[in-house]
Amino acid sequence: MERKEPTRRLLRDVMALRRIRGMSQTALAADLGVSVRTLQEWEQGRRLPSGVGHALLRQWVETHQSDGD
Structure with a gap:
């Protein structure tokens, strides 16, 4: 379960940012x-x-958090 927490945290960030x-x-x-x-x-x-899906989500969050909006 501990290994899954970073992914769950990323998903919460994605949902919030979306x-x-x-x-x-x-x-x-x-x-x-x-x-x-x-x-x-x-x-x-x-x-x-x-792994690929996780990387796509991480890249999306990084791009959209830093684009100045």
Whole structure:
């Protein structure tokens, strides 16, 4: 369970940033190149992203936290 906490923390950051920016799940899924269903499952905690999915989410957060909005 401890190994999963950084991923869960990342998902909470993604959800918060998505909401702050007024983005829909559809728009974020398109940005990430994943299906809306996959994003929903990640956000709802039914699945955790793989290494590639985790990297995509981390990159998205880093890009959107630092773009000045």
